[in-house]
Every structure is written in structure tokens, then in C-alpha cells.
Amino acid sequence: MNIQILKSSKTSSTSSVTITGSKSESNRLLLLKAMYPTIDIENVSNSDDSVLMQKALQSPNAPIIDIHHAGTAMRFLTAYLSIQEGREVVLTGSSRMKERPIGILVDALRQLGADIQYIENEGFPPLTIKGKKLTESKVTLKADVSSQYISALLLIASKLENGLELTLDGKITSVPYIKMTLGLLNEIGVETSFNNNVVKVKPKTTQVKPQTLVVESDWSSASYYFSIVALSDIGTEIKLSSYKKNSLQGDSVLSGLYKEFGVATSFENNSITLKKVQKTDSSKIIEFDLRNAPDIAQTIAVTAFGLGLESELTGLHTLKIKETDRLVALKTELEKFGAEVAITDESLHLKSSDNIKSNISVDTYNDHRMAMAFAPLGLKTTLKINDPKVVSKSYPEFWNDLDSIGFKIK
Numbered sequence: 274m275n276i277q278i279l280k281s282s283k284t285s286s287t288s289s290v291t292i293t294g295s296k297s298e299s300n301r302l303l304l305l306k307a308m309y310p311t312i313d314i315e316n317v318s319n320s321d322d323s324v325l326m327q328k329a330l331q332s333p334n335a336p337i338i339d340i341h342h343a344g345t346a347m348r349f350l351t352a353y354l355s356i357q358e359g360r361e362v363v364l365t366g367s368s369r370m371k372e373r374p375i376g377i378l379v380d381a382l383r384q385l386g387a388d389i390q391y392i393e394n395e396g397f398p399p400l401t402i403k404g405k406k407l408t409e410s411k412v413t414l415k416a417d418v419s420s421q422y423i424s425a426l427l428l429i430a431s432k433l434e435n436g437l438e439l440t441l442d443g444k445i446t447s448v449p450y451i452k453m454t455l456g457l458l459n460e461i462g463v464e465t466s467f468n469n470n471v472v473k474v475k476p477k478t479t480q481v482k483p484q485t486l487v488v489e490s491d492w493s494s495a496s497y498y499f500s501i502v503a504l505s506d507i508g509t510e511i512k513l514s515s516y517k518k519n520s521l522q523g524d525s526v527l528s529g530l531y532k533e534f535g536v537a538t539s540f541e542n543n544s545i546t547l548k549k550v551q552k553t554d555s556s557k558i559i560e561f562d563l564r565n566a567p568d569i570a571q572t573i574a575v576t577a578f579g580l581g582l583e584s585e586l587t588g589l590h591t592l593k594i595k596e597t598d599r600l601v602a603l604k605t606e607l608e609k610f611g612a613e614v615a616i617t618d619e620s621l622h623l624k625s626s627d628n629i630k631s632n633i634s635v636d637t638y639n640d641h642r643m644a645m646a647f648a649p650l651g652l653k654t655t656l657k658i659n660d661p662k663v664v665s666k667s668y669p670e671f672w673n674d675l676d677s678i679g680f681k682i683k
């Protein structure tokens with residue numbers, strides 16, 4: 274199945290969209306609520322990944338849990354199930370999930386005392402987890418592969434007898450996601466510290482106060498609107514809700530980064546307005562290090578291509594182990610449109626060009642972000658997106674919302 278996006282599907286001059294809650298915040302809070310039921314959560318993400326997380330946590334007797342493509346659910350549940358004393362579960366996922374490494378987290382949990390076995394390949398899901406009391410409280414782990422391993426350990430840490438002290442080895446990747454985890458723990462009253470490469474969490478000995486936590490809307494999903502505005506005429510505006518000026522989400526750097534593409538962002542009450550205020554100079558070179566915001570790399574690469582701008586994106590070493598190898602996928606699909614792209618294991622270089630080929634079919638590789646990142650190119654040319662339903666991993670209403678702002682989708 275595919276959809277066609279017809280060129281000149283211009284957005285009406287002012288449009289507004291309400292985006293579902295952050296899937297990263299939601300999946301952390303859902304797990305915390307399972308441990309501390311006095312918490313209430315509002316604006317939980319309706320993404321597949323959060324629905325799967327919710328279902329898994331609401332099935333305390335299920336012998337097998339399948340979390341499909343949801344990376345955070347896989348990693349966070351591995352830690353959570355390790356401390357469910359007396360329970361034995363097989364935790365599995367999609368065929369891609371079975372290629373996404375989890376050995377660093379499993380080794381760290383085993384050092385803390387967990388009983389986890391690999392069912393197929395060493396270092397990868399599926400896992401058999403026998404829940405038990407974890408007795409140790411100090412562990413060192415590699416921090417340059419995925420921050421999700423670190424967040425997973427931090428999320429269960431306050432339930433360990435002596436809390437947790439993690440020493441992070443190597444250059445820490447996706448740091449804002451670690452800070453998001455600590456920020457949410459602090460909000461529910463768990464004490465934490467993060468100094469240099471050591472993260473500590475104290476055990477929670479008192480009850481968590483009854484409270485409602487409101488999930489901010491998803492900033493990674495907002496990236497596609499930043500791209501749409503960047504590729505639109507001067508004066509085009511889109512309003513998005515509900516956002517906070519002091520976000521826990523690292524992808525909120527979008528408001529700073531997209532200034533380079535002529536987009537101004539203003540905050541008012543709980544919404545942001547994106548406005549195209551300046552034409553971009555075609556001789557400009559975009560140079561971004563995205564180590565702390567890997568999920569917006571695809572959006573940015575496509576925006577730069579749509580504007581014909583040379584760009585050098587670095588800090589992309591984690592992209593190879595996400596929903597697909599995103600570096601290869603980006604190169605392959607951008608080149609179909611006529612782009613010249615060079616990649617290494619951690620970077621992507623795009624040459625400037627002023628030609629965008631029409632009627633290209635974009636393959637999406639089971640990766641929601643491939644579909645959503647390429648959609649804004651519909652402002653420049655007619656294109657097809659294969660397997661458009663992939664968007665539901667993080668943003669099920671994406672195509673309806675695009676339609677509502679004036680995109681012509683068949």
C-alpha cells in the first residue's frame with residue numbers, strides 16, 4: 274500500500290495541530306505508575322509504542338510479552354520484569370527488534386543480580402526473564418550505544434534496597450533522555466544526582482504522593498511541522514500544542530536549530546507558533562551535531578535537501594541500530610530524488626543541489642520517521658510514500674493532521 278502526496282499541497286496560511294503526548298515521557302511514566310500506583314498521568318501518548326507498553330504493564334500474568342518495534346518498551350520492561358519477584362516471562366519483539374542490541378543492559382542487570390537468558394542470539398531479544406530481588410547497587414556500563422539502557426536501570430533504581438550508582442563509561446549519547454528520566458523521577462519525589470559520569474538514585478522508602486503528571490506533546494513529532502514551515506513561503510505559520518518552554522525533551526532544540534532554516538518559534542500559553550520569516554541563503558552550509566537529538570536527524574536531512582542546502586550532520590552513531598539503519602535508508606531514499614549523499618558510521622554529508630526529481634516512491638523500512646520526514650517534500654514535488662501506516666509507531670494521526678493543514682493526499 275502507498276499514498277501519493279500531490280505537489281503544491283500548500284498549508285493554509287495559519288493552521289493549528291494538537292500533537293499526542295511524548296512517547297518517551299509516556300513510556301517512562303507508565304512504568305513508574307506500575308511501580309507507584311498513586312501517580313496519575315494525563316495526555317498519555319496514543320502511539321503504538323505507548324499502547325504496547327500499557328498493555329504489557331496491565332498483563333501481570335502473561336507468559337509472553339511482544340512489544341513489536343518499541344525500543345523503549347523493550348529496554349524499560351527488561352529492567353522492570355527483572356525485579357518482579359517470582360514471575361517468569363519471555364520478552365520478545367519484531368524481527369527488527371531481534372537485531373537491536375540489548376547486551377549492555379542485560380550484562381548490567383545480571384551484575385545487579387538479575388536472572389536473564391537469551392533465547393535465540395546472545396546479546397539480542399528475545400529474553401527469558403525470571404524476576405527476583407536484585408541485591409547489588411553499583412554497576413558500570415558503556416554509555417555510547419543507547420541511553421535507553423541507562424534510563425531502564427534508573428527507572429527501577431528507587432525500588433532497589435540500596436538504590437543505584439551507575440558509572441557511565443565512554444562518551445555519553447542521547448544525554449537529554451537520561452535527564453528526562455531523572456527529571457520525572459524527581460517530580461515524583463525520588464532523589465537523584467548526575468555528576469560527571471556518575472548517576473545515583475536513592476531508594477524510595479516513603480510513599481509517592483498522589484499526583485497528576487501531564488505529559489507534554491511530542492517534540493520529535495513537531496519536527497515534521499518545523500520542516501513543513503521551513504519549506505513553505507515566507508509568512509506561513511503553524512501553531513502546535515501543548516508545549517512547555519522548559520521541556521524535558523531534548524528534541525525541543527528544534528526551535529534553535531530551525532532558525533538556520535528561516536523558521537522562528539514563539540511560545541504562548543501552552544502552544545508554539547512556527548513561522549517562516551526568512552529565505553535561506555543557498556550558499557549556507559548546515560553543520561549540526563545531533564548526538565543529543567538523534568530522532569530529528571531524518572527530518573533535518575530532508576529539510577536541508579528540500580532547501581538545496583549543503584549539510585554536514587554528525588553525532589549519528591546510534592542511527593544504525595534504530596527501527597532500520599537510518600543512515601543507509603536516508604542515503605538510498607534521498608538519492609532517488611537526485612541528492613548526492615555520503616555517509617560514515619556516524620555522519621551524513623549532503624551536497625547542495627537545486628533539482629528535486631518527481632514521482633519518486635519513498636520506501637519506509639518499517640520506520641515511522643522515514644515516512645514522516647519525507648512527507649514535507651510534498652511542498653516541492655509530487656511523491657509517493659510506501660507503507661504509510663508505519664507512522665502509528667509514534668504518531669497515528671500524522672496523515673489526518675497533514676490533510677487538515679492542506680496537504681493533498683491520495
Ligand SMILES: O=C(O)C1=C[C@@H](OP(=O)(O)O)[C@@H](O)[C@H](O)C1
Nearest residue numbers: 297345419420421447450567591
Ligand atoms: O529514552 C528514550 O525515550 C529514547 C532515547 C533515544 O534512544 P537512544 O538513547 O538509543 O539514542 C531515542 O532515539 C528514542 O527514540 C527514545
Ligand SMILES: C=C(OP(=O)(O)O)C(=O)O
Nearest residue numbers: 342343344345568595596
Ligand atoms: C528510535 C526510536 O524509538 P525506539 O528506539 O524507542 O524504538 C524513535 O522513535 O525514533
